[in-house]
Amino acid sequence: MIKLRDIIIIICLLGAAAGIYIYNDKGEGSRVQIDYDGYKYAEIEFMAFADDEEQRIHINGTTVVIDKYGAYFAHSDCKDKICVRSGKINRVGQTVVCLPLRVSIRIEGEKAEFDGITG
Amino acid sequence: MRASRAAIILLLILAAVIPVTLGGCGAKKQTDSFFAMGSYITQTVYNAENTLLESVKSDITQADANISIRIDNSYISLLNKEKTAVFDTQTYNILYSVVEFCGVTNGIFDISLLSLTDLWDIEGESPSVPNQDYIITALQSTGYENIIFGDNNTVTLNGGVWLDLGSVGKGYACDLAVEAYKEVGVSGIIAVGGSIGVNGKKPDGDNFLVGIRDPFSAAVSDIFAGIKLASGFVSTSGSYEKYFVEENKVYHHIFNSKTGYPVENELVSVSVVCDNGMLSDMLSTACFALGIDDSLSLLKQYGAEAVFVTNDKKVVITQGLRFITTVYADFEVIYI
Numbered sequence: 001m002i003k004l005r006d007i008i009i010i011i012c013l014l015g016a017a018a019g020i021y022i023y024n025d026k027g028e029g030s031r032v033q034i035d036y037d038g039y040k041y042a043e044i045e046f047m048a049f050a051d052d053e054e055q056r057i058h059i060n061g062t063t064v065v066i067d068k069y070g071a072y073f074a075h076s077d078c079k080d081k082i083c084v085r086s087g088k089i090n091r092v093g094q095t096v097v098c099l100p101l102r103v104s105i106r107i108e109g110e111k112a113e114f115d116g117i118t119g
Numbered sequence: 120m121r122a123s124r125a126a127i128i129l130l131l132i133l134a135a136v137i138p139v140t141l142g143g144c145g146a147k148k149q150t151d152s153f154f155a156m157g158s159y160i161t162q163t164v165y166n167a168e169n170t171l172l173e174s175v176k177s178d179i180t181q182a183d184a185n186i187s188i189r190i191d192n193s194y195i196s197l198l199n200k201e202k203t204a205v206f207d208t209q210t211y212n213i214l215y216s217v218v219e220f221c222g223v224t225n226g227i228f229d230i231s232l233l234s235l236t237d238l239w240d241i242e243g244e245s246p247s248v249p250n251q252d253y254i255i256t257a258l259q260s261t262g263y264e265n266i267i268f269g270d271n272n273t274v275t276l277n278g279g280v281w282l283d284l285g286s287v288g289k290g291y292a293c294d295l296a297v298e299a300y301k302e303v304g305v306s307g308i309i310a311v312g313g314s315i316g317v318n319g320k321k322p323d324g325d326n327f328l329v330g331i332r333d334p335f336s337a338a339v340s341d342i343f344a345g346i347k348l349a350s351g352f353v354s355t356s357g358s359y360e361k362y363f364v365e366e367n368k369v370y371h372h373i374f375n376s377k378t379g380y381p382v383e384n385e386l387v388s389v390s391v392v393c394d395n396g397m398l399s400d401m402l403s404t405a406c407f408a409l410g411i412d413d414s415l416s417l418l419k420q421y422g423a424e425a426v427f428v429t430n431d432k433k434v435v436i437t438q439g440l441r442f443i444t445t446v447y448a449d450f451e452v453i454y455i
Contacts (some may be wrong), residue, residue, distance in 0.1 A: 119332025
Protein backbone atom coordinates (compact mmCIF):
# COMPACT_ATOMS: atom_id res chain seq x y z
CA MET A 1 0.00 0.00 0.00
CA ILE A 2 1.15 3.53 -0.71
CA LYS A 3 1.07 5.64 2.43
CA LEU A 4 0.39 9.35 2.88
CA ARG A 5 4.12 9.91 3.49
CA ASP A 6 4.92 8.40 0.06
CA ILE A 7 2.37 10.60 -1.65
CA ILE A 8 3.95 13.68 -0.03
CA ILE A 9 7.39 12.57 -1.26
CA ILE A 10 6.02 12.08 -4.77
CA ILE A 11 4.33 15.51 -4.80
CA CYS A 12 7.56 17.13 -3.62
CA LEU A 13 9.52 15.41 -6.38
CA LEU A 14 7.00 16.44 -9.02
CA GLY A 15 7.17 19.99 -7.72
CA ALA A 16 10.97 19.98 -7.88
CA ALA A 17 10.85 18.58 -11.42
CA ALA A 18 8.43 21.30 -12.51
CA GLY A 19 10.71 23.87 -10.86
CA ILE A 20 13.70 22.66 -12.84
CA TYR A 21 11.61 22.72 -16.00
CA ILE A 22 10.44 26.30 -15.46
CA TYR A 23 14.00 27.37 -14.63
CA ASN A 24 15.19 25.83 -17.89
CA ASP A 25 12.42 27.62 -19.73
CA LYS A 26 13.67 31.12 -19.01
CA GLY A 27 15.79 31.24 -22.13
CA GLU A 28 18.63 33.31 -20.67
CA GLY A 29 21.95 32.20 -22.04
CA SER A 30 25.09 31.61 -20.05
CA ARG A 31 27.78 31.45 -22.72
CA VAL A 32 28.60 32.84 -26.13
CA GLN A 33 30.13 30.91 -28.98
CA ILE A 34 32.21 32.80 -31.53
CA ASP A 35 32.68 31.19 -34.92
CA TYR A 36 35.02 32.21 -37.71
CA ASP A 37 34.32 30.89 -41.21
CA GLY A 38 31.82 28.38 -39.79
CA TYR A 39 34.25 26.90 -37.25
CA LYS A 40 34.25 27.41 -33.50
CA TYR A 41 36.84 30.02 -32.52
CA ALA A 42 35.98 30.58 -28.85
CA GLU A 43 33.36 29.80 -26.25
CA ILE A 44 33.05 32.11 -23.25
CA GLU A 45 30.94 31.78 -20.09
CA PHE A 46 29.75 35.33 -19.43
CA MET A 47 27.28 34.67 -16.59
CA ALA A 48 30.15 34.46 -14.10
CA PHE A 49 31.70 37.80 -15.19
CA ALA A 50 31.94 40.59 -12.60
CA ASP A 51 29.72 43.65 -13.17
CA ASP A 52 32.47 45.78 -14.71
CA GLU A 53 34.36 42.96 -16.39
CA GLU A 54 34.51 42.81 -20.16
CA GLN A 55 36.42 40.75 -22.62
CA ARG A 56 37.29 41.97 -26.11
CA ILE A 57 38.04 39.50 -28.86
CA HIS A 58 39.64 40.64 -32.11
CA ILE A 59 39.05 38.33 -35.01
CA ASN A 60 39.37 38.94 -38.74
CA GLY A 61 38.81 42.69 -38.55
CA THR A 62 35.97 42.53 -36.04
CA THR A 63 35.91 43.28 -32.33
CA VAL A 64 33.48 41.27 -30.22
CA VAL A 65 32.84 42.52 -26.69
CA ILE A 66 31.52 40.20 -24.01
CA ASP A 67 30.33 41.35 -20.59
CA LYS A 68 28.14 39.97 -17.84
CA TYR A 69 24.99 40.84 -19.79
CA GLY A 70 25.77 39.44 -23.22
CA ALA A 71 27.87 39.94 -26.34
CA TYR A 72 27.98 42.32 -29.30
CA PHE A 73 30.07 43.49 -32.24
CA ALA A 74 31.72 46.72 -31.08
CA HIS A 75 33.58 47.20 -34.33
CA SER A 76 33.91 45.68 -37.78
CA ASP A 77 35.99 46.56 -40.83
CA CYS A 78 33.09 45.47 -43.05
CA LYS A 79 31.31 48.15 -45.06
CA ASP A 80 27.66 47.53 -44.20
CA LYS A 81 28.08 47.43 -40.35
CA ILE A 82 24.89 45.39 -40.05
CA CYS A 83 26.65 43.36 -37.35
CA VAL A 84 27.43 46.46 -35.27
CA ARG A 85 23.91 47.85 -35.71
CA SER A 86 22.48 44.51 -34.58
CA GLY A 87 23.25 45.29 -30.94
CA LYS A 88 23.74 43.11 -27.90
CA ILE A 89 22.41 39.57 -27.55
CA ASN A 90 21.90 37.52 -24.40
CA ARG A 91 19.15 34.96 -24.97
CA VAL A 92 19.71 31.40 -26.07
CA GLY A 93 19.75 30.99 -29.82
CA GLN A 94 20.21 34.68 -30.65
CA THR A 95 22.85 35.12 -33.31
CA VAL A 96 24.63 38.04 -34.96
CA VAL A 97 26.68 37.46 -38.07
CA CYS A 98 29.19 39.66 -39.84
CA LEU A 99 28.59 38.15 -43.26
CA PRO A 100 31.38 39.97 -45.15
CA LEU A 101 34.02 38.95 -42.60
CA ARG A 102 32.50 35.53 -41.77
CA VAL A 103 32.43 36.00 -38.01
CA SER A 104 29.40 35.05 -35.94
CA ILE A 105 28.40 35.18 -32.28
CA ARG A 106 25.68 32.95 -30.84
CA ILE A 107 24.28 32.61 -27.33
CA GLU A 108 24.29 29.02 -26.11
CA GLY A 109 22.34 27.44 -23.27
CA GLU A 110 19.94 24.68 -22.42
CA LYS A 111 16.69 26.00 -23.76
CA ALA A 112 16.22 28.44 -26.59
CA GLU A 113 13.38 30.90 -26.70
CA PHE A 114 13.17 30.53 -30.48
CA ASP A 115 14.31 27.65 -32.66
CA GLY A 116 14.86 29.92 -35.63
CA ILE A 117 14.58 33.60 -36.56
CA THR A 118 13.20 34.92 -39.84
CA GLY A 119 13.65 38.48 -41.06
CA MET B 120 4.44 -5.80 0.28
CA ARG B 121 7.33 -3.50 1.01
CA ALA B 122 9.35 -4.35 -2.10
CA SER B 123 6.54 -3.63 -4.53
CA ARG B 124 5.75 -0.35 -2.78
CA ALA B 125 9.36 0.72 -3.17
CA ALA B 126 9.22 -0.27 -6.82
CA ILE B 127 6.10 1.83 -7.43
CA ILE B 128 7.67 4.87 -5.76
CA LEU B 129 10.84 4.42 -7.80
CA LEU B 130 8.81 4.26 -11.01
CA LEU B 131 6.90 7.41 -10.08
CA ILE B 132 10.14 9.23 -9.33
CA LEU B 133 11.49 8.21 -12.72
CA ALA B 134 8.24 9.28 -14.39
CA ALA B 135 8.60 12.71 -12.77
CA VAL B 136 12.25 13.28 -13.58
CA ILE B 137 12.73 11.64 -17.00
CA PRO B 138 10.62 14.09 -19.06
CA VAL B 139 12.59 17.00 -17.56
CA THR B 140 15.99 15.56 -18.35
CA LEU B 141 14.90 14.29 -21.77
CA GLY B 142 13.44 17.69 -22.67
CA GLY B 143 16.74 19.32 -21.78
CA CYS B 144 19.48 17.05 -22.95
CA GLY B 145 18.30 13.43 -23.27
CA ALA B 146 17.66 13.69 -27.00
CA LYS B 147 20.84 13.86 -29.05
CA LYS B 148 20.93 17.37 -30.49
CA GLN B 149 23.43 18.28 -33.19
CA THR B 150 24.06 21.77 -34.54
CA ASP B 151 26.29 22.90 -37.38
CA SER B 152 26.94 26.29 -38.97
CA PHE B 153 28.61 27.28 -42.21
CA PHE B 154 28.52 29.91 -44.97
CA ALA B 155 26.86 29.35 -48.35
CA MET B 156 24.24 31.00 -50.58
CA GLY B 157 25.68 34.34 -49.43
CA SER B 158 24.30 33.56 -45.97
CA TYR B 159 25.12 32.18 -42.56
CA ILE B 160 23.50 28.75 -42.28
CA THR B 161 22.63 26.90 -39.07
CA GLN B 162 21.13 23.43 -38.93
CA THR B 163 19.85 21.67 -35.80
CA VAL B 164 18.73 18.03 -35.87
CA TYR B 165 17.64 15.57 -33.18
CA ASN B 166 18.65 11.92 -32.88
CA ALA B 167 20.26 11.80 -36.30
CA GLU B 168 23.19 9.83 -37.69
CA ASN B 169 26.44 11.77 -37.45
CA THR B 170 26.71 11.99 -41.23
CA LEU B 171 23.40 13.81 -41.85
CA LEU B 172 24.56 17.39 -41.21
CA GLU B 173 27.72 16.90 -43.28
CA SER B 174 25.77 15.45 -46.18
CA VAL B 175 23.25 18.33 -46.20
CA LYS B 176 26.12 20.82 -46.01
CA SER B 177 27.76 19.25 -49.02
CA ASP B 178 24.46 19.25 -51.00
CA ILE B 179 23.94 22.95 -50.27
CA THR B 180 27.55 23.87 -51.05
CA GLN B 181 27.24 22.05 -54.39
CA ALA B 182 23.96 23.78 -55.26
CA ASP B 183 25.59 27.12 -54.38
CA ALA B 184 28.49 26.31 -56.72
CA ASN B 185 25.91 25.69 -59.48
CA ILE B 186 23.75 28.80 -59.10
CA SER B 187 25.78 31.55 -57.42
CA ILE B 188 26.82 34.59 -59.45
CA ARG B 189 29.67 35.07 -56.97
CA ILE B 190 31.24 31.84 -58.20
CA ASP B 191 32.93 32.32 -61.56
CA ASN B 192 32.21 28.97 -63.19
CA SER B 193 28.71 28.35 -61.83
CA TYR B 194 26.09 27.53 -64.47
CA ILE B 195 24.43 30.92 -63.92
CA SER B 196 27.76 32.79 -64.22
CA LEU B 197 28.55 30.88 -67.42
CA LEU B 198 25.13 31.69 -68.83
CA ASN B 199 25.52 35.39 -67.96
CA LYS B 200 28.89 35.43 -69.71
CA GLU B 201 28.25 33.24 -72.77
CA LYS B 202 24.48 33.98 -73.12
CA THR B 203 23.89 30.30 -73.80
CA ALA B 204 24.84 27.31 -71.65
CA VAL B 205 24.04 23.67 -71.02
CA PHE B 206 22.94 23.10 -67.42
CA ASP B 207 22.82 20.01 -65.24
CA THR B 208 19.26 18.81 -64.66
CA GLN B 209 19.03 20.12 -61.09
CA THR B 210 19.96 23.69 -62.01
CA TYR B 211 17.81 23.58 -65.16
CA ASN B 212 14.78 22.53 -63.09
CA ILE B 213 15.40 25.24 -60.49
CA LEU B 214 15.63 27.94 -63.15
CA TYR B 215 12.61 26.57 -65.00
CA SER B 216 10.33 26.70 -61.95
CA VAL B 217 11.62 30.14 -60.95
CA VAL B 218 10.94 31.56 -64.42
CA GLU B 219 7.50 29.95 -64.34
CA PHE B 220 6.81 31.85 -61.11
CA CYS B 221 8.05 35.10 -62.71
CA GLY B 222 5.37 34.48 -65.37
CA VAL B 223 2.63 33.84 -62.79
CA THR B 224 3.38 37.24 -61.19
CA ASN B 225 3.68 38.99 -64.60
CA GLY B 226 7.23 39.96 -63.77
CA ILE B 227 6.46 41.52 -60.37
CA PHE B 228 8.95 38.89 -59.24
CA ASP B 229 11.82 38.84 -61.73
CA ILE B 230 15.29 37.30 -61.47
CA SER B 231 16.64 39.21 -64.48
CA LEU B 232 17.06 42.64 -62.84
CA LEU B 233 20.84 42.48 -62.38
CA SER B 234 21.50 45.35 -64.84
CA LEU B 235 19.23 47.49 -62.70
CA THR B 236 20.46 46.43 -59.24
CA ASP B 237 24.09 46.80 -60.36
CA LEU B 238 23.32 50.36 -61.46
CA TRP B 239 21.94 51.20 -57.99
CA ASP B 240 24.88 49.30 -56.41
CA ILE B 241 22.61 48.66 -53.45
CA GLU B 242 24.84 45.93 -51.98
CA GLY B 243 28.06 47.60 -52.98
CA GLU B 244 30.46 50.22 -51.66
CA SER B 245 28.65 53.42 -52.60
CA PRO B 246 24.98 53.03 -53.51
CA SER B 247 23.28 56.13 -54.90
CA VAL B 248 20.18 57.11 -56.84
CA PRO B 249 21.08 56.83 -60.53
CA ASN B 250 20.14 59.29 -63.24
CA GLN B 251 16.65 58.46 -64.58
CA ASP B 252 18.03 57.99 -68.14
CA TYR B 253 20.37 55.29 -66.89
CA ILE B 254 17.49 53.57 -65.12
CA ILE B 255 15.45 53.51 -68.32
CA THR B 256 18.41 52.10 -70.25
CA ALA B 257 19.06 49.45 -67.59
CA LEU B 258 15.39 48.39 -67.64
CA GLN B 259 15.75 47.59 -71.35
CA SER B 260 18.19 44.82 -70.38
CA THR B 261 15.76 43.13 -67.98
CA GLY B 262 12.77 40.83 -68.32
CA TYR B 263 12.31 37.12 -67.57
CA GLU B 264 10.73 36.60 -71.04
CA ASN B 265 14.28 36.77 -72.37
CA ILE B 266 15.20 33.48 -70.70
CA ILE B 267 14.70 30.76 -73.29
CA PHE B 268 14.61 27.06 -72.43
CA GLY B 269 15.85 24.75 -75.20
CA ASP B 270 16.30 21.00 -75.58
CA ASN B 271 18.85 18.99 -73.60
CA ASN B 272 19.00 21.41 -70.66
CA THR B 273 20.12 24.32 -72.84
CA VAL B 274 19.30 27.84 -71.65
CA THR B 275 19.72 31.00 -73.71
CA LEU B 276 19.54 34.66 -72.69
CA ASN B 277 18.23 37.26 -75.12
CA GLY B 278 18.03 41.05 -74.87
CA GLY B 279 21.24 41.47 -72.91
CA VAL B 280 19.67 40.31 -69.63
CA TRP B 281 21.66 39.06 -66.65
CA LEU B 282 20.35 36.58 -64.08
CA ASP B 283 20.72 36.36 -60.33
CA LEU B 284 19.21 33.46 -58.39
CA GLY B 285 20.30 34.97 -55.09
CA SER B 286 16.71 35.64 -54.11
CA VAL B 287 15.80 31.92 -54.23
CA GLY B 288 19.06 30.22 -53.19
CA LYS B 289 18.27 30.44 -49.47
CA GLY B 290 14.89 28.81 -49.84
CA TYR B 291 16.31 26.17 -52.14
CA ALA B 292 18.93 25.32 -49.50
CA CYS B 293 16.07 24.88 -46.99
CA ASP B 294 14.37 22.51 -49.45
CA LEU B 295 17.51 20.39 -49.74
CA ALA B 296 17.86 20.14 -45.97
CA VAL B 297 14.23 19.35 -45.18
CA GLU B 298 14.13 16.75 -47.95
CA ALA B 299 17.17 15.05 -46.39
CA TYR B 300 15.69 15.18 -42.85
CA LYS B 301 12.42 13.73 -44.16
CA GLU B 302 14.14 10.91 -46.00
CA VAL B 303 15.65 9.57 -42.76
CA GLY B 304 12.72 10.58 -40.53
CA VAL B 305 14.67 13.08 -38.45
CA SER B 306 13.30 16.22 -36.78
CA GLY B 307 15.26 19.33 -37.59
CA ILE B 308 15.35 22.99 -38.47
CA ILE B 309 17.56 24.92 -40.87
CA ALA B 310 18.03 28.68 -41.04
CA VAL B 311 19.65 30.07 -44.19
CA GLY B 312 19.89 33.75 -43.38
CA GLY B 313 16.26 34.59 -42.71
CA SER B 314 14.80 31.63 -44.62
CA ILE B 315 13.71 28.75 -42.40
CA GLY B 316 12.85 25.10 -43.12
CA VAL B 317 11.38 22.74 -40.52
CA ASN B 318 10.72 19.02 -40.42
CA GLY B 319 8.76 17.33 -37.62
CA LYS B 320 8.49 18.29 -33.97
CA LYS B 321 11.04 18.86 -31.24
CA PRO B 322 11.84 15.95 -28.89
CA ASP B 323 9.59 17.46 -26.20
CA GLY B 324 6.65 17.18 -28.61
CA ASP B 325 6.38 20.92 -29.29
CA ASN B 326 6.40 22.43 -32.75
CA PHE B 327 9.46 24.49 -33.65
CA LEU B 328 9.00 28.15 -32.73
CA VAL B 329 10.17 30.63 -35.35
CA GLY B 330 10.59 34.26 -34.26
CA ILE B 331 10.02 37.14 -36.69
CA ARG B 332 12.38 40.09 -36.36
CA ASP B 333 10.95 43.49 -35.56
CA PRO B 334 11.28 45.46 -38.82
CA PHE B 335 11.38 48.74 -36.87
CA SER B 336 14.49 47.76 -34.90
CA ALA B 337 18.06 47.20 -36.02
CA ALA B 338 18.68 44.92 -33.02
CA VAL B 339 18.46 41.24 -33.91
CA SER B 340 17.28 40.53 -30.38
CA ASP B 341 14.00 42.34 -31.05
CA ILE B 342 11.41 39.80 -32.09
CA PHE B 343 7.83 41.01 -32.56
CA ALA B 344 6.05 37.69 -33.20
CA GLY B 345 6.48 33.93 -33.13
CA ILE B 346 5.02 31.21 -35.36
CA LYS B 347 4.73 27.63 -34.07
CA LEU B 348 5.54 25.75 -37.20
CA ALA B 349 4.72 22.15 -37.93
CA SER B 350 6.76 20.98 -40.94
CA GLY B 351 7.08 23.79 -43.46
CA PHE B 352 9.00 26.86 -44.55
CA VAL B 353 9.07 30.58 -43.67
CA SER B 354 10.79 33.40 -45.47
CA THR B 355 10.74 37.16 -44.88
CA SER B 356 11.26 40.11 -47.21
CA GLY B 357 11.60 43.58 -45.78
CA SER B 358 12.81 47.06 -46.57
CA TYR B 359 14.73 47.46 -43.32
CA GLU B 360 17.99 45.57 -43.66
CA LYS B 361 19.66 46.52 -46.92
CA TYR B 362 19.10 50.18 -47.70
CA PHE B 363 20.73 53.57 -48.03
CA VAL B 364 19.53 57.10 -47.34
CA GLU B 365 19.87 59.96 -49.82
CA GLU B 366 18.40 63.43 -49.20
CA ASN B 367 16.36 62.08 -46.27
CA LYS B 368 14.74 59.39 -48.37
CA VAL B 369 15.26 55.67 -47.75
CA TYR B 370 16.06 53.43 -50.73
CA HIS B 371 15.86 49.67 -50.06
CA HIS B 372 16.80 46.58 -52.07
CA ILE B 373 13.49 45.27 -53.44
CA PHE B 374 12.82 46.85 -56.83
CA ASN B 375 9.72 47.53 -58.84
CA SER B 376 10.61 45.77 -62.10
CA LYS B 377 8.51 48.23 -64.13
CA THR B 378 9.68 51.60 -62.73
CA GLY B 379 13.24 50.64 -61.82
CA TYR B 380 12.91 52.24 -58.35
CA PRO B 381 12.54 50.51 -54.96
CA VAL B 382 9.01 49.29 -54.27
CA GLU B 383 6.90 51.84 -52.40
CA ASN B 384 3.73 50.73 -50.63
CA GLU B 385 2.30 50.28 -47.13
CA LEU B 386 4.61 47.38 -46.18
CA VAL B 387 7.84 47.23 -44.20
CA SER B 388 7.99 43.44 -44.12
CA VAL B 389 6.15 40.28 -45.05
CA SER B 390 6.80 36.73 -43.86
CA VAL B 391 5.37 33.89 -45.93
CA VAL B 392 4.70 30.34 -44.69
CA CYS B 393 4.25 27.54 -47.22
CA ASP B 394 5.22 23.96 -48.01
CA ASN B 395 8.22 24.73 -50.24
CA GLY B 396 11.32 26.73 -49.38
CA MET B 397 12.07 28.26 -52.76
CA LEU B 398 8.40 29.20 -53.10
CA SER B 399 8.39 30.89 -49.68
CA ASP B 400 11.37 33.02 -50.81
CA MET B 401 9.70 33.95 -54.10
CA LEU B 402 6.29 34.60 -52.51
CA SER B 403 7.71 36.85 -49.77
CA THR B 404 9.50 39.01 -52.36
CA ALA B 405 6.46 39.07 -54.67
CA CYS B 406 4.04 39.87 -51.83
CA PHE B 407 6.30 42.66 -50.61
CA ALA B 408 6.18 44.19 -54.08
CA LEU B 409 2.43 43.64 -54.50
CA GLY B 410 1.21 45.04 -51.18
CA ILE B 411 -1.38 43.32 -48.99
CA ASP B 412 -4.51 43.46 -51.16
CA ASP B 413 -2.92 42.13 -54.33
CA SER B 414 -0.97 39.44 -52.45
CA LEU B 415 -4.00 37.57 -51.15
CA SER B 416 -4.99 35.81 -54.37
CA LEU B 417 -1.36 34.85 -55.09
CA LEU B 418 -1.00 33.37 -51.59
CA LYS B 419 -4.27 31.49 -52.03
CA GLN B 420 -3.13 30.08 -55.36
CA TYR B 421 -0.14 28.45 -53.63
CA GLY B 422 -1.89 27.53 -50.37
CA ALA B 423 0.44 29.92 -48.56
CA GLU B 424 -0.08 32.15 -45.51
CA ALA B 425 1.51 35.43 -44.49
CA VAL B 426 2.26 37.91 -41.72
CA PHE B 427 2.41 41.47 -43.09
CA VAL B 428 3.77 44.46 -41.17
CA THR B 429 2.75 47.92 -42.37
CA ASN B 430 4.64 51.18 -41.95
CA ASP B 431 2.00 52.40 -39.46
CA LYS B 432 2.74 49.39 -37.21
CA LYS B 433 -0.19 47.17 -38.03
CA VAL B 434 0.32 43.42 -38.24
CA VAL B 435 -1.95 41.73 -40.75
CA ILE B 436 -2.14 37.93 -40.40
CA THR B 437 -3.90 35.53 -42.76
CA GLN B 438 -6.43 33.11 -41.22
CA GLY B 439 -4.30 29.98 -41.57
CA LEU B 440 -1.74 31.40 -39.15
CA ARG B 441 -4.28 32.81 -36.70
CA PHE B 442 -3.89 30.13 -34.03
CA ILE B 443 -0.18 29.43 -34.37
CA THR B 444 1.10 33.01 -34.39
CA THR B 445 1.64 35.12 -31.28
CA VAL B 446 2.37 38.83 -31.53
CA TYR B 447 4.47 40.01 -28.58
CA ALA B 448 4.96 43.64 -29.55
CA ASP B 449 2.42 46.37 -29.01
CA PHE B 450 1.23 46.48 -32.63
CA GLU B 451 -2.38 46.51 -33.78
CA VAL B 452 -3.21 42.98 -35.02
CA ILE B 453 -5.67 42.37 -37.85
CA TYR B 454 -6.71 38.95 -39.19
CA ILE B 455 -7.77 38.65 -42.82
